[in-house]
Amino acid sequence: MGSNSHLGIAAGTSGDRDDLEPGSPPLVLTPSRLPQRLDESPSTVTVIDRALIEASGARRLVDVLRLVPGFQVGYKINSLPTAAYHGLNDEYARRTLLLLNGQRIFQYARGVIEWNNLPVPLENIERIEVIRGPAAAAYGSNALQAVINIQTGGAAEYAGFSSRITSGDDGIADGFLRYGGRWGRLNYAFSLASVGDDGYPSIHDNRRNTNLSFLGDIPFAAGGELQLQAGFARGDYQIQDPNPALPTNPRDFPVTDHFQSLRWRWPGAANDEWVVTLSHNAFHYSDQGFTNDRLLPGIVLRFDYDIQETRYEADVQYLRRFSDRWRATAGLGYYHEAVHSPRYFDTDETLDNAVSWLAGHTEYRIDPAWVVNVGAMLEHSSLTRSWLFLPRISVHHHLDGRQTLRIAYATGSRQPTLYENDGRAIVRATNAPLTIYGVIASGDLDPEISRSLEVGYHWQSGRNQFDARLFRERYSDYIGTYYRPAPDVPTMLPGVVLDFANDDPITVRGLEAQWDWRNGSGTRLFASYALTTIDASGTRFDAGYQDTAPRHGLGLLVSQKFGNGWQASLNYDYQSGMQWYRDEPIDRYHQLGARIAKRFKLGSTPVVAEVIGANLLGPIEDYLPDQSWDRTLFFRLSVDY
Amino acid sequence: MWRRRLGRWVLSVCLILNANSVAASTLLFLTEEETPLYQAWSRDPHRSPTLFFTLARPSADVTLQGFLSLDRPEWPPIPARKTQTLDSLADLCHRERAQVVVALGDEAARMILRACQLPTLLVGMTRQQLAPLLADARREPVSAIYREADPSLDLRLARALLPNARTVGVLVPTPEPAWLTPLRVEGRRLAFTLDEIAVTDDLDAVRMLRPRLTGLDAVLLPPDVNIVNEWSLKPLLLMTVRQGVPVLGGSTARYVEAGVLAAVVADERQMPEQMRALIAELAQGRTPHPTYPASVRVAINRTVAETLGVSAEAIHRAWSLFSTP
Numbered sequence: 001m002g003s004n005s006h007l008g009i010a011a012g013t014s015g016d017r018d019d020l021e022p023g024s025p026p027l028v029l030t031p032s033r034l035p036q037r038l039d040e041s042p043s044t045v046t047v048i049d050r051a052l053i054e055a056s057g058a059r060r061l062v063d064v065l066r067l068v069p070g071f072q073v074g075y076k077i078n079s080l081p082t083a084a085y086h087g088l089n090d091e092y093a094r095r096t097l098l099l100l101n102g103q104r105i106f107q108y109a110r111g112v113i114e115w116n117n118l119p120v121p122l123e124n125i126e127r128i129e130v131i132r133g134p135a136a137a138a139y140g141s142n143a144l145q146a147v148i149n150i151q152t153g154g155a156a157e158y159a160g161f162s163s164r165i166t167s168g169d170d171g172i173a174d175g176f177l178r179y180g181g182r183w184g185r186l187n188y189a190f191s192l193a194s195v196g197d198d199g200y201p202s203i204h205d206n207r208r209n210t211n212l213s214f215l216g217d218i219p220f221a222a223g224g225e226l227q228l229q230a231g232f233a234r235g236d237y238q239i240q241d242p243n244p245a246l247p248t249n250p251r252d253f254p255v256t257d258h259f260q261s262l263r264w265r266w267p268g269a270a271n272d273e274w275v276v277t278l279s280h281n282a283f284h285y286s287d288q289g290f291t292n293d294r295l296l297p298g299i300v301l302r303f304d305y306d307i308q309e310t311r312y313e314a315d316v317q318y319l320r321r322f323s324d325r326w327r328a329t330a331g332l333g334y335y336h337e338a339v340h341s342p343r344y345f346d347t348d349e350t351l352d353n354a355v356s357w358l359a360g361h362t363e364y365r366i367d368p369a370w371v372v373n374v375g376a377m378l379e380h381s382s383l384t385r386s387w388l389f390l391p392r393i394s395v396h397h398h399l400d401g402r403q404t405l406r407i408a409y410a411t412g413s414r415q416p417t418l419y420e421n422d423g424r425a426i427v428r429a430t431n432a433p434l435t436i437y438g439v440i441a442s443g444d445l446d447p448e449i450s451r452s453l454e455v456g457y458h459w460q461s462g463r464n465q466f467d468a469r470l471f472r473e474r475y476s477d478y479i480g481t482y483y484r485p486a487p488d489v490p491t492m493l494p495g496v497v498l499d500f501a502n503d504d505p506i507t508v509r510g511l512e513a514q515w516d517w518r519n520g521s522g523t524r525l526f527a528s529y530a531l532t533t534i535d536a537s538g539t540r541f542d543a544g545y546q547d548t549a550p551r552h553g554l555g556l557l558v559s560q561k562f563g564n565g566w567q568a569s570l571n572y573d574y575q576s577g578m579q580w581y582r583d584e585p586i587d588r589y590h591q592l593g594a595r596i597a598k599r600f601k602l603g604s605t606p607v608v609a610e611v612i613g614a615n616l617l618g619p620i621e622d623y624l625p626d627q628s629w630d631r632t633l634f635f636r637l638s639v640d641y
Numbered sequence: 642m643w644r645r646r647l648g649r650w651v652l653s654v655c656l657i658l659n660a661n662s663v664a665a666s667t668l669l670f671l672t673e674e675e676t677p678l679y680q681a682w683s684r685d686p687h688r689s690p691t692l693f694f695t696l697a698r699p700s701a702d703v704t705l706q707g708f709l710s711l712d713r714p715e716w717p718p719i720p721a722r723k724t725q726t727l728d729s730l731a732d733l734c735h736r737e738r739a740q741v742v743v744a745l746g747d748e749a750a751r752m753i754l755r756a757c758q759l760p761t762l763l764v765g766m767t768r769q770q771l772a773p774l775l776a777d778a779r780r781e782p783v784s785a786i787y788r789e790a791d792p793s794l795d796l797r798l799a800r801a802l803l804p805n806a807r808t809v810g811v812l813v814p815t816p817e818p819a820w821l822t823p824l825r826v827e828g829r830r831l832a833f834t835l836d837e838i839a840v841t842d843d844l845d846a847v848r849m850l851r852p853r854l855t856g857l858d859a860v861l862l863p864p865d866v867n868i869v870n871e872w873s874l875k876p877l878l879l880m881t882v883r884q885g886v887p888v889l890g891g892s893t894a895r896y897v898e899a900g901v902l903a904a905v906v907a908d909e910r911q912m913p914e915q916m917r918a919l920i921a922e923l924a925q926g927r928t929p930h931p932t933y934p935a936s937v938r939v940a941i942n943r944t945v946a947e948t949l950g951v952s953a954e955a956i957h958r959a960w961s962l963f964s965t966p
Contacts, residue, residue: 153879463885464950
């Protein structure tokens with residue numbers, strides 16, 4: 001737990017915003033909601049900092065995840081990129097939980113992460129902590145395969161004006177403005193960002209994502225602070241179904257996301273802290289669809305994809321350091337999610353789900369060489385009317401000051417989405433009493449559960465780190481899709497509708513390693529490797545599970561600072577062939593990106609000019625065959641006032 | 642005249658030979674808070690406190706405390722006396738005929754300079770804080786020991802800790818402070834490129850440093866509370882620690898405790914000796930130049946050093962650079 005000095009460096013204690021303590025060894029905040037040393041964390045974590053984000057040349061956050069061992073990133077359509085860990089996913093990667101400063105912004109009803117339309121600009125992201133493996137003991141549902149915690153800086157860090165413009169091939173045209181200041185005790189920062197491009201060549205899939213965000217904090221004289229966050233994001237998309245056989249029309253539509261949160265941190269008098277958080281987010285996918293009068297003679301069919309979701313969430317956490325050996329946190333929370341979509345649920349009613357949870361975690365240092373973490377969550381969902389007990393335990397042994405061995409057992413869970421449990425996707429005729437069904441969910445799904453066992457080795461010297469682990473994950477009640485006969489209703493596909501059901505266990509095994517190294521001469525190297533195998537031999541559905549993750553994945557980023565403000569970086573990633581869940585197989589690919597940056601001053605104004613190239617080894621296909629990203633070159637200019 | 646000169650010479654020799662020797666017969670100490678330095682003087686075995694007092698300043702919501710001290714130890718010791726509450730500092734100065742006043746801290750200094758027409762030594766304030774006070778014309782001699790060590794020493798420390806560092810960002814207050822010229826000279830000598838970042842206040846410091854960080858190998862904090870203070874230190878340290886840029890400097894070791902990698906700071910244990918010498922000069926009617934602390938030490942935050950990968954060898958080099966025999 002952080003010390004409070006008269007100088008006001010009060011470290012945060014909960015796993016939320018980037019409150020890392022300046023006087024600490026490398027810490028991670030996400031795995032247990034306690035700030036912990038990386039080599040004593042109960043979960044394996046990849047940390048991507050601002051320098052790596054910049055060096056990668058990424059324009060979209062999701063692309064940064066290509067560096068993380070075991071992750072796959074793909075674009076089925078330009079408006080809906082996806083990132084998955086250890087396969088088993090489609091474009092709705094609902095087995096990964098996304099947090100913004102510790103608060104969930106995952107869209108529950110369909111299980112979507114709107115990577116393009118996050119209510120925070122990439123320029124405000126200082127650090128991303130990725131828990132590789134289940135972490136339901138701390139976060140409950142959807143922390144099934146991985147947890148990604150995006151951390152912004154504090155409002156006070158963004159004092160002044162910042163701006164950035166980007167332009168290049170593929171219609172790339174981005175802009176960013178930020179202003180931060182101080183008003184009385186309130187530190188604030190407003191950001192406005194707009195990012196757009198033309199997507200895949202020759203497909204009607206241009207996009208423009210615009211977001212306005214606010215960060216604020218009010219420190220209290222007696223300690224603690226009030227943190228405020230708000231964001232509004234709007235995506236203007238073009239869409240054209242990649243399958244030309246489908247009766248869809250190219251069209252344009254907007255998607256909007258709102259996010260607001262209020263967090264009160266109150267340090268107690270006994271090495272303890274209370275954190276109370278209230279948050280709300282809302283999502284509106286406003287695709288009004290199209291009409292079609294050619295499928296059925298004399299019938300005009302209305303395809304409508306509009307869907308609205310809201311979530312209200314409240315939680316209370318208590319953190320305490322009982323001694324130098326023993327720290328603990330406990331919390332309870334509640335969130336309520338509601339969705340409204342006549343097209344996906346065949347009702348004008350709003351459907352909802354309420355989740356309550358109670359969680360605790362303790363870290364105990366037996367002696368300087370041995371550390372034990374134990375945590376668990378008890379969660380109840382109104383949708384499945386089930387109680388889940390989700391434990392985690394890890395034991396860490398420091399071989400010396402730099403090397404640590406660990407063994408960890410963790411569980412993950414995923415409640416079925418409302419669509420999987422209650423979905424009834426329909427198309428209605430506008431000139432006749434006709435409803436055609438595409439999806440009819442039978443319901444009564446059980447939550448997916450994952451159980452993971454890993455053995456790991458961690459080496460750490462200053463900011464240089466190496467981590468390797470062998471793991472085995474077993475997924476029970478995997479929720480898969482299948483077509484079932486539906487003789488009683490008109491159907492989109494002849495005689496069948498899509499349904500969801502729990503499948504038999506799937507086992508994922510593998511080896512992962514990552515290396516983050518830098519020297520005193522401005523060199524930074526980040527390398528990752530993953531070997532993944534999926535055993536789905538006993539499953540009910542023949543869904544090609546075993547191919548949903550590449551057997552080999554490699555990421556490499558090298559960055560070098562030169563004199564006179566020059567900097568260059570190269571990033572490379574390789575992925576062997578794979579097949580996204582229930583889609584066409586794609587071949588292996590090699591991707592090379594490069595970035596050259598020059599810092600200089602215009603008068604006293606700092607300026608950074610960059611040239612960035614992506615896919616330099618040729619087009620790559622990352623989701624569908626014959627749908628590839630071309631070589632791209634773009635320029636970026638950043639100015640701070 | 643020759644007798645007076647001889648007397649001063651003898652006094653100086655005595656001060657050199659006996660660090661605990663008496664500087665003035667009656668001293669008045671005033672402080673805002675009970676610092677270790679204040680406590681050391683109040684328990685000085687070679688002096689006898691004769692009066693403890695408190696003085697409330699409702700207008701500033703501040704309570705000052707102090708004591709009068711004679712230059713000889715009483716034997717048997719003077720029994721402990723109750724602390725008196727004063728209405729007026731001026732009355733005390735006039736009544737007790739102190740020879741030299743020692744003010745510890747900003748509020749005490751302002752109070753003394755306003756209320757007492759006596760030779761005064763100011764301690765516990767930065768050079769930047771002292772400048773306007775010393776600039777005020779006053780008949781009686783006033784001298785000072787700055788709270789911070791000479792900022793040039795921080796550059797020497799940076800070279801010892803970070804042998805590969807080339808560019809050091811320096812937050813430079815406006816108007817240009819007096820320490821900047823010797824810092825530039827020291828920077829050239831140590832083969833540093835100083836990136837001077839002109840800033841007007843704490844907000845400006847955060848604003849200006851952020852875009853510069855990528856090009857810096859280290860950052861030097863100025864000993865200026867208008868620039869680096871309770872508000873700005875947190876964002877400054879957070880943004881630098883994230884990018885792995887070491888931060889050095891600050892006016893006291895408490896900055897190092899808060900997350901600054903290292904600083905050369907005043908060695909407060911040795912401070913009374915330097916104070917005695919200045920008190921002796923003030924008692925003689927001379928006005929010694931305000932000065933940096935004569936004895937310094939290195940403060941290093943070992944966890945930050947570990948985080949930044951600073952080697953044990955470099956830390957040892959830094960210690961030995963400023964170790965006093």
